[in-house]
Amino acid sequence: MKTLGSAIIGCGSISGVHLKAVADLENAELKAVVDLDESKAKRVAEQYGCDYYTDYNEVLKRDDIQIVHICTGHHQHAPVTVDALNAGKHVLTEKPMAETKAAAQSMLKAAGQNPGVQLGVIFQNRYNASSQRIKQAVDSGEFGKLLGLKGIVTWHRNSSYYETDWKGNWATEGGGVLINQSIHTLDLLHWFGGQVASLKGTFSNDSLEDVIEVEDTVHVFLQFASGAKGIFYATNAYVKNSPVELELCFEQGALVQRGDTLYLEQDGKLTVLVEPQVNLSGGKSYWGSSHELQIRDFYEHVLEGKPFWIDGPEGYKTFGLVMDVYESSRTGKTITYSGAEAAARS
Numbered sequence: 281m282k283t284l285g286s287a288i289i290g291c292g293s294i295s296g297v298h299l300k301a302v303a304d305l306e307n308a309e310l311k312a313v314v315d316l317d318e319s320k321a322k323r324v325a326e327q328y329g330c331d332y333y334t335d336y337n338e339v340l341k342r343d344d345i346q347i348v349h350i351c352t353g354h355h356q357h358a359p360v361t362v363d364a365l366n367a368g369k370h371v372l373t374e375k376p377m378a379e380t381k382a383a384a385q386s387m388l389k390a391a392g393q394n395p396g397v398q399l400g401v402i403f404q405n406r407y408n409a410s411s412q413r414i415k416q417a418v419d420s421g422e423f424g425k426l427l428g429l430k431g432i433v434t435w436h437r438n439s440s441y442y443e444t445d446w447k448g449n450w451a452t453e454g455g456g457v458l459i460n461q462s463i464h465t466l467d468l469l470h471w472f473g474g475q476v477a478s479l480k481g482t483f484s485n486d487s488l489e490d491v492i493e494v495e496d497t498v499h500v501f502l503q504f505a506s507g508a509k510g511i512f513y514a515t516n517a518y519v520k521n522s523p524v525e526l527e528l529c530f531e532q533g534a535l536v537q538r539g540d541t542l543y544l545e546q547d548g549k550l551t552v553l554v555e556p557q558v559n560l561s562g563g564k565s566y567w568g569s570s571h572e573l574q575i576r577d578f579y580e581h582v583l584e585g586k587p588f589w590i591d592g593p594e595g596y597k598t599f600g601l602v603m604d605v606y607e608s609s610r611t612g613k614t615i616t617y618s619g620a621e622a623a624a625r626s
């Protein structure tokens with residue numbers, strides 16, 4: 281069986297999930313890890329029996345490494361991705377694509393200029409069994425037309441969470457609760473609801489004014505091209521990480537998701553459709569449990585030479601919405617999509 285050589289760039293919180301997934305893959309071999317902090321890289325390298333570096337360019341020079349995972353802060357995604365694609369490496373980057381539209385567009389450009397390698401973007405919650413079941417219901421029309429979608433994220437992040445060199449700042453994180461924690465839920469609403477015709481967003485910093493410059497709370501109204509309406513609310517100002525809530529209202533019932541459990545609500549009765557999954561990834565429960573599924577899928581696509589479905593343009597769709605929510609909030613105006621822009625989001 282052909283094996284792909286891997287490297288993980290960034291050895292912080294999320295890297296453990298990628299390291300475990302690569303270790304579990306029969307068609308991957310971890311060759312190296314990289315972190316600007318040598319002690320972190322060394323510790324991980326010793327645990328996984330691989331090489332380590334503090335400069336990612338060392339990894340890009342190696343012929344035995346074909347895939348790099350980007351697990352750095354948001355502002356480092358674009359420069360590392362562009363260099364890695366130009367060096368002929370496949371790239372799987374953590375969400376969000378980047379911290380600004382220009383940075384994300386530089387990634388799309390590099391991907392376009394290097395058609396022999398693939399760019400994948402992590403949105404692992406699309407692989408959750410509940411998400412797959414909802415998507416199937418939307419696409420098949422089994423409960424009639426989709427009328428409305430709701431996504432609610434009420435989590436807790438205190439000041440110590442922001443004690444890093446990149447979180448809490450517009451320049452490096454690119455935003456707060458929307459671009460970082462709740463982008464997954466907005467992505468699911470978008471994936472289920474399809475093309476967005478317009479949105480209006482409002483953000484604020486309700487609980488961490490003296491700590492961060494980005495928002496800790498956001499709400500969005502989405503008008504989908506299908507006619508469905510979406511409402512979205514997310515905050516880091518709550519007292520705990522509550523299970524994410526999703527609701528999709530159809531002509532003949534509603535799908536209600538709380539955490540990993542999916543219910544069908546029909547005629548006043550709730551029936552369980554999908555039970556919670558085992559957390560395969562070994563990460564925090566609120567990250568979801570499907571990183572390993574997405575990473576495995578990406579490797580299979582690369583090995584088979586087939587285009588991966590959550591590629592640069594697909595990853596950019598929800599990222600672009602996030603950036604537009606910020607713009608809408610700053611200007612107080614609804615953003616309307618038309619023509620090519622709407623088509624790119626479909």
Ligand SMILES: NC(=O)c1ccc[n+]([C@@H]2O[C@H](COP(=O)([O-])OP(=O)(O)OC[C@H]3O[C@@H](n4cnc5c(N)ncnc54)[C@H](O)[C@@H]3O)[C@@H](O)[C@H]2O)c1
Pocket residue numbers: 289290291292293294295314315316317320334336350351352353354356360374375376402404444460567568
């Ligand atoms: N998909 C999810 O559910 C999920 C969950 C958590 C975090 N994330 C994402 O993972 C990424 C990393 O988040 P984190 O919480 O692990 O951050 P972190 O700050 O804990 O770790 C980032 C690491 O990257 C290193 N680094 C930064 N620039 C580098 C460079 N140029 N070369 C090598 N190393 C570099 C830093 O030294 C640090 O150790 C972010 O994009 C975040 O949004 C995704």
